[in-house]
Amino acid sequence: MQTKTIRRWSWVHKWTSLISMVFLLLLCITGLPLIFHHEIDHILQEEVEPANLPADTPRANLDVLVKNSMEGFPSQVVQFLIWDRHEPNVIGLSIGEKPDSDPTNNRFLRADAQTGKLLEEVKFRGTFTYIMFKLHVDLFAGLPGKLFLGFMGLLFVIAVISGIVIYGPSMRKLDFGTVRYGRSRFIRWLDLHNLLGVVTIVWALVVGGTGVINTWADLVIKIWQFGQLAEITAQYKDAPIPAQLTSINEAVKIATERLPDKTPSFVAYPGTTFSSKSHYIVFMKGNTPLTSRLVTPVLVNAADGKFSDTRELPWYVKTLLVSQPLHFGDYGGMPLKIIWAILDVLTIIVLITGIYLWFKRRRSSKVAQPAPALAPAE
Template sequence: MKIETAKRWFLWHKWTSLICTIFLLMLCITGLPLIFHHELEHVLEEEKVAEIPEGAQKKSLDELAAAAEALYPGERVRYVYWDEDEPNKTLFDVAPRPEAPYDSSKYVVLNDYTAAVLDRPTTDGVMNFILRLHRDMFLGIGGMLFLGLMGIVFVIAIITGVVLYGRIMKKFDFGMVRKYKSRRLHWLDTHNLIGIVTLAWATVVGITGIINALHDVVLFAWQQGQLKEMVAPYASKPPLEGQYASLDSALLVAEKAAPDMKASIITYPGTMFTSKHHYGIFMKGKTELTARLLMPVLVDAENGTLTDARKMPWYVITLFVSQPLHFGDYGGWPLKIIWALFDLATIVVLITGLYLWVARRKAAKMQWSRLNEKIEEYDEA
């Protein structure tokens, strides 16, 4: 590699690293507890078990939804959720209107057998604060897109770092750390070694982070694409008013349309994941991988008949796969521990990178100061 070319690669690596380092440090520090967010939530929040009275029968979804709405007079359910880790429970999102902003939502968890209130989750917890900071720095879509841009800059820094390390390793043994040289060289070699060891992980997390930052863009593309096609026959019809068809019957229709899947979320008419005329019932697979992939089934909320059911387009599937991979949420504890170790190693890379930049600037200032002193001595002589 020519010297001029090497300098250009070095400048690209230096400035891309400096631009994104502070934000990456924030993402790595907040990402560490998010790797274990399921486990930490169980520790930080009191979990109530859904007790099943002897001989009790499961309540219908319609009964549970009515019980949730009764807790907040004048408001209606707009989303229904299930969590496999919390059996015999159903979570309802109740709001003044379907299109109301998320901060107006009230959440309530009901026992499937007794309709008793088990919990009223809020978004004020520690884990939600960390997630918001990690996801968009409390700046909404602007913050998400900015962090996505920092992800792109990070990937460029990785590529330029690999090119530079390859040039260095032509002269030295792979993994070399010059312990007995200057402190700066010691930390430079440590920085390079840890950086190359974490290369694959950092690339995966960086790319999946960029994809996740496009969450709202992907949602908009799906709304304007597949969803719009699915509800096209209803485009000229007025929004539904009054009572909707039974939730239970709509769920049966969805299960019949996707017999090898199970319901994960039900969205009410008027919400962003469906039309003003349909229940959007999102079905998921039953394996570790397919459980991450949702399939929308649209059921006419007026008469309870099937309107359409389609597999999600590739760009939505890419997002669904990227979200859990970003946090190592695929292989249970072993993968989470590996993700956490690499996260800590990346924090070391970022801190040593900052140290090297500061040390280099100090060294340059000292050299310049010494040069000025020699010039002054020469002038005095």
């Protein structure tokens, strides 16, 4: 590769790394506990456990479960029902002031899926994992924060790619993975930086790429709402939210009958972010590690309880759904989480060594500059 080309790629690597490095360090540090967020929450928060009934115990009627759970919250409405991925005997209720209120401000309840009784209200805000999550996702700045971090993630991906390009020529006279311990500290840190950078290349591209995609989540959902969902529900666009909603239990039953090889993941009530004003949308998931992240919406008319439609989600929504758990290594249970954590720590070391090398090189260049000549005496 020509020297001029190497210099150009080195310039790209230098500046994309420098611009994004501090924020990437923040993302790696906050992302580390989020890999184990469920385990950390379980340790730090005392949760009311569901009744320990036999696995074949019939599930509670969802209408009864919702009624029991909402008795203490008369001014609130249910926006979403969520089947807990980690606790199969728990169903979550996300509740807000109005059907169309911002779900990020919702309260969250846990109910026993077998007895139908309310277990507790979960307090997320102010917890350790909530703070880490908000810093990691949007810096407590909402959509602008997400898009900004998405841009930093894009710079990170470019930095990784440019690092790959310049690694080969820069190390062509050395064996792969060489760390020259007999040389100066700067050379040792440079070799360590290069080695760990190469080791984490695939992981960095996967996590960086999925992180960028995840920052577009709000926009992706809006595109789906104004695209496919609007098309499906076009004949109901001027209809108000039904004054009396039909049975949620029957709506889930209809969805299960339509897609018998899938199970419920969550239900969006009429008027909420993921639904129309006239429908329950029951999102059904598969039963494998991958298909359990891909959902298929089933629309049930909330006024008369009749099936309306079901369609596969468009590719851009599926891409988002696959990228979200992949970003945190939440596909292969604890072994994959541990691998993700190790690679995260190695990436933190890469970032720290990169910062050190830049400061060291900058200081050396200043020292090497000749002192300015004194002005001639008059």
